[in-house]
Amino acid sequence: MPTLPLPLAADTPVQHSRAETVELLTQIEQRLRWLSSWMIHNANTLREKRDGLKVGGHQASCASMTAIMAALYFHALRPQDKVAVKPHAGPVLHAIHYLLDEQTREKMERFRGLGGVQSYPSRTKDSIPVDFSTGSVGLGVAVTAFSSLVQDYLIAHGQMREEQSGRMIALMGDAELDEGNIYECLIEGYKHDLRNCWWVVDYNRQSLDATTADRMFRRFDDIFETCGWRVVTLKHGKLQRAAFKRPGGKALEDWIETCPNADFAALTYLGGAAWRERLMHDIGKKRGVADLLGSFDDAELARLMTNLGGHCIETLLDAFDSMDDERPTLLIAYTVKGYGLPLAGHKDNHSGMMNTGQIESLRDDLAIAPGEEWGKWSGLGDNLAATLQAFVDSSPIARKQAEHAAPAIPLPDRLPVPEGAEQSTQAAFGKVLHDLAKSSEPLADRLVTTAPDVTQTTNLGAFVNQRGLFRRQELADVFQRVKIPSAQKWSAHRAGQHIELGIAENNFFLALAALGLAAPHFGTRLMPVGTVYDPFIARGLDALNYGCYQDSRFLLVGTPSGITLAGEGGAHQSINTPLIGMGQPGLESFEPAFADEVALMMCWAFRHMQADGGSSVYLRLTTRVIEQVARDSSAWEEDAIAGAYWLREPAGPAEAAIAFCGAVAPEAMAAWEALSDDIPGLGLLAVTSPDRLHRDWSAQRAARWTGKAQGPSHIERLLGALGPDAGLVTVLDGSPSALSWLGGVHGHRVSPLGTDRFGQTGDLPDLYRTYRLDNEAIIDAMADLLLQRG
Template sequence: MTRIAARMAGETRDDTHLAMLDALSRKALWLSNWMIHHANHIRPNASGVKVGGHQSSSASMTAIMAALYFDVLRPEDRVAVKPHAAPVFHAIQYLFGRQTLDKLKAFRGLGGAQSYPSRTKDTDDVDISTGSVGLGVAFTAFASIVQDYIRAKSWARPDMPEGRMIALVGDAELDEGNVYECLLEGWKQGLRNTWGVIDYNRQSLDGVVREGLYDRIAAIFKAFDWRVVTIKYGARQRAAFAEPGGERLRAWIDACPNGLYSALMYQGGAAWRARLQDDLGDQGDVSALIARRDDAELADLMANLGGHCLDSLLDAFHGIDDDRPTVFIAYTVKGWGTPLAGHKDNHSGQMTEAQIHALRDAMGVRPGHEWAPFEGLGIDEAALRDFLDRVPFNTGASRRLTAAPVPAIGPRASGGAATQATTSTQTAFGRIMDTIARTDTDLARRIVTTSPDVTVSTNLGGWVNRRALFAADEIADIFQRQRIPSAQKWHFSPQGQHIELGIAEMNLFLLLGAAGLAHELFGERLLPVGTLYDPFISRGLDALNYACYQDARFMVVATPSGVSLAGEGGAHQSIAQPLIGMSQDGLASFEPAFADELAVIIDWGFNHMQRSGPKTPDPVSFLADAAGGAVYLRLSTRPVDQPRREMTSELAEAIITGGYWLKAPEPGCEVVIACQGVAITEAVAAAGLIGGARRNVAVLAVTSADRLHAGWHAAEKARAEGAMDAVSPVERLLDQVPDHAGIVTVIDGHPATLAWLGGVNGHRVAALGVDHFGQTGTVEDLYAHYGIDAQGIAAAARRFTRGRRRRG
């Protein structure tokens, strides 16, 4: 029997239980408001700049979060908290004993509780980081898909309970387009065990939402097979509706415009009475219903919406006993329980000293006892502590799980099939993945690949043919069944290891983020690999940043890159992406030129994705690799002649560090050509054009400007702190170059990627690359157009050699 059915049958909820929940909800409301007030008006603030904190947006979520955290949730459930409700979350964690008083006092300060819940910055029990509005909503859906993926596998832990993925979301967050991309993808993937709880306070940052929004929200979720549960009326309102005249009051509430309801909430009981008497007076029963309540009681009745009524919330939440995705639309008042309730400007508004003191008095909190967890609740402290100890969600064990690392199989094993006389890095990637797919290893079993409808064109076809696509139910390849020739075997099964997505890069990075946290969310190690076209990283950049902020572990393979995708024109050519790779925290960016480099990087990448050590820089590379992170590979479709060489440990280490000498400088060196990626062909040709027998041109193969730059920056910081012997890899490389030499940097991408090399030792630099939108043409035409062909590189280099001769 569901909770709702039981209530209809006459069962009553324990009054003591409700009293405990109500007391803790009020305490969370007080603590969250005081936390924000303290940060803005009590804590020293030398700059005088507002700290902020969203008192009103927190208040509207208080009862919802109290019902969930103190009653409904189980340890296996995972929650993405509405960003602006972070103070309520921290207050609840404080009551659980998972957050410290010092961090509450330092809210929004250095080392304090974070402005928005953060897995990496907060020390309390954050499941999913939020902050970029809308992304938390979608992240829970993909986390549920990942949970289903894991549970379908033969290697999954049988003792791991199945949790619900829950998003707490403000109604204005639903303006974000990624929410609807996620709903469509969830429908395709058979989404289950996912809840959305919408704080329907009918206000956004700048004002009141449009009329009819509820109907649109409900219709959209229903269109994608979500159950819609509306929590509109509180218990006191429902009791009033049962009185004579109550149905007319209900009709008035239902017809009241959002802006008017908010304004009356702010004005209070007298305003409610005047308006209701104007609209409903002289109607006998309904007039008497209004008259039976004084102004305070009337205001309390009209504020008793479902999202603030614990009894209504618990009925709704406990009324769900299946795994169908469900959205709860909970009517609330922004600023509920505070003097700011309902005002259209209250999003960033804060209570005055007089208002916060009035709220403190109403809460029964004595001056000087504002932080006391159980002050003013009127319930025995021991009873409250015992209640909190028995809350199912408040488990003593850590809810952040662990999983053992999976050993990689080594660059020779993964790259043996990749080395041909001439090949592209994209082709080599496909061969490496196909080689791994052939193995019966834990690594092969734990890889999960995904792509936004470009699986074949990013060379994942071989992997998918061997490892199949994932779906909860078996789906045969109709073309194969009909014996129609096709290179691709599009077979779906629960054991499949590729999750095919629609064309939405935001969804790709959200899925990679969720899969990249599987070891901590679900206790199972996944090695997610996502492929997409390099120019379209920008379309999913917010979600990529969000995934890295969560410290998710994944490998994103972006191909083809640069203007080498010549025939597609500027819309499909990438320019700024190398700079994204350099600037994105938590992401190690590589752009190899050769297949053997790629094999080394992929092997290293699978290990890097699983590391969890300290963030202390290595004394040789000055990179914090022990901490691990995500990996970005920028690949190309352009074939390049492959070097015949032995992959020594020294060369492999240099590739991972970020660069090595393809042609080392000699004492008379006048020019260094530093190249990242497939423009290496032009770099080598240019060296031949200008070097001749004098051998005065060196070639530096840069595999990762990101890592060379990071090491240099870290070494400079170390020297500033007194470690004068600190030397980074790029400094060791360029120390071999004479002071008089110049450096020509070349990349099929933005020239700023490598231009900084001149700052390492003060060498002159000519930075070549692409800094304007591309256009259609052949690779040869475009490289010549942008001056990154052999002749363009040679011309830039000759400026340095001519200058050297003049000075001689």
């Protein structure tokens, strides 16, 4: 071990030689391995279990990453870089921030407990700096590519400087390379000339259930190189490379190159004697091999054979230092799962843990005294501990600033309502955006739209004509240049504000998530607006949930929706998306029926996306053109934002009401006209957000049990105008359960209409009649309710 310099005053930078840096990082790597292992052991073995359930954690998955993360965080990482950490290495990330004095012992002692360190790194739940939440396999990898694209967008628009740009880095296990969304992302990255992105693979060749297929050797390299990535493979550490240069070394190198993954794992677990026996059997008669192997005792031989590139600090530093350009890079670091632990290489080690005797033996090997397990540098002596702390404190990552507090974008008090006696909500949405695009509003310059190859059919075309496609290199519109008439005049340039994506909804939602994190990540707020066919929200639901979980802010527009998309048939007709809107945390959903509702809700959404405690917003729209309603005043607007308003006030206590949502407004209004003379005081309730109504009602109910009950919820106030025996017919083009719960508010009898089976092709009269969404169905349902009342 080199002689390390004593620490100087805190404000005096310490210069270390390469050898000193390697030794210090080696010590840090061992400490990260210990702290992550102890954190998991404490949660599963020492901490009281009141429910009898396994707490969990991944000691082996942490151990295979500690050298990579030590070299990255305390050497290669710059303050402007951002990292998505392999989910199962979350405890290592917390150990790193513990060494940086940004994590507390108390939270680590509560690992996977209430208020403690989360199972996987979380932007919204953990107290340490977390750039990207990870946990849903693969998504924390792909989002870094889109974050790099967002960074390029901001630079091109003059909203950040080139010299402020950082690398977007993903640390992943090799099993994540089985995730299809990674390859969808690769294709999109190639289209947009991806740069400043590193993906570092912990290539331990073990997943939860099995070892990695041997046939994948060199396939990952081929795939990534084809998409323009540089591939750096770190298979051998310094000790192995030195051994390969000795007599017999070439035979040893060739044997390692062809050793099956499962064999390598099993031999690692069995140890030095097993390595020797196998090597002597396979290559012992080759020239120089016996002498080479004989120069190592069993412990040294085991160390040599597991000295892979991903565990060799010097090899990692050389690799990181060489990657000094903008080219996207896949770094494949060969590792051993469970490296340095007694369960290294065992095929069951993914969820396996060291027993008490094993972890106490590891503690003793590190000279950590019983009771000192949580000490940052226990067992290392005061001088070395001080040197290590000074090294950690002077690392570039220690100077990383807290996330940015981006200033709010000024908004108009109102957005103009598109003119037209008859309109669809989808068309109204497009007109509002187009009017903004032509305006000088500050909001207009911060809008960025995106769609998965449905820009035209979701009414974004006028906005794109006005503001252009985003490309770092200008791309001419060939059709426009040769004067072929087209409604699309989509010039592509650095000032463009629309990011066109291919047909991959997972990419779409990850792009929205990255755009919606521009404020905390880069200090510049964007207003992302993404459109997708409403039924295909389900294709990217995992990525949508991922974006909401890390509090990304965007406006999602699902359109067209329901069986109202008549000619497209069942595969294109959404049924359960109202329930997705109701059930998805971090997402406020609306289903407007009229153009003025669209303008109102879009304005509210842009305000809510910037608010403390705000969220993303989802609008479910339709292509159905309907007659607009005349308004006497704006008194309805506050109720509409809260989730519902009386389009026709009931005369109370009313005997009945019709509650409708979205596209079926004409049928509900026609049924009301037909019934109003026969049912005194009949009300007509326009439900604009089942989501906000239900959330408000549920919160009010829950508050009663905590002693914090306030006034009645919005829906309780509205339905309070009905008599206690009143009947309620609910109708929407979607799952009837999105509105049927209204009967539970005051105990009213409900007849819910909606769609709960796949649609089919047809025109609207046929489909609405077949699926009982027409005015006759509403009238029949009301008659049944009144008959039940007697």
